[in-house]
Amino acid sequence: MPTARTALDPARLTVAVERLFSLLRQGNPPNDISLTAASTLRRLEREGPRRLTELATAEGVTQPAMTQLVQRLEREGLADRAADPADGRVVLVQVTPAGIELLERRRAVRAAHMASLLEDVTDEDEALIAAALPALERLAK
Numbered sequence: 772m773p774t775a776r777t778a779l780d781p782a783r784l785t786v787a788v789e790r791l792f793s794l795l796r797q798g799n800p801p802n803d804i805s806l807t808a809a810s811t812l813r814r815l816e817r818e819g820p821r822r823l824t825e826l827a828t829a830e831g832v833t834q835p836a837m838t839q840l841v842q843r844l845e846r847e848g849l850a851d852r853a854a855d856p857a858d859g860r861v862v863l864v865q866v867t868p869a870g871i872e873l874l875e876r877r878r879a880v881r882a883a884h885m886a887s888l889l890e891d892v893t894d895e896d897e898a899l900i901a902a903a904l905p906a907l908e909r910l911a912k
Contacts, residue, residue, distance in 0.1 A: 821863060
């Protein structure tokens with residue numbers, strides 16, 4: 772038997788996610804890395820080593836901009852480059868253990884900030900947010 776879908780307003784969801792993102796950014800650690808740097812490191816952590824061109828496309832930046840970002844991440848010890856084991860002519864960018872540690876610290880600080888935001892949420896809203904979490908995780912893939 773078909774079920775009636777709840778009307779989900781994409782514009783309203785967009786505004787709520789944007790507001791939530793803004794609140795989460797306020798919880799970033801001091802002297803935090805840029806959003807693009809964090810996104811690039813997360814991508815490398817999640818997807819493994821990638822070519823510069825792939826990273827630039829995935830992050831929506833130019834290849835020269837990604838080259839500069841990767842150079843900065845290398846100087847900071849957060850990423851490095853290595854030859855592709857399948858093709859030694861190809862260079863891949865990968866996240867370093869220090870980059871993974873930075874991401875973990877960043878997540879911990881942001882999770883603590885989120886926990887403080889959730890303190891003011893009613894039990895009913897907390898249950899609704901918890902129920903929506905699996906769907907939001909699937910949407911964010």
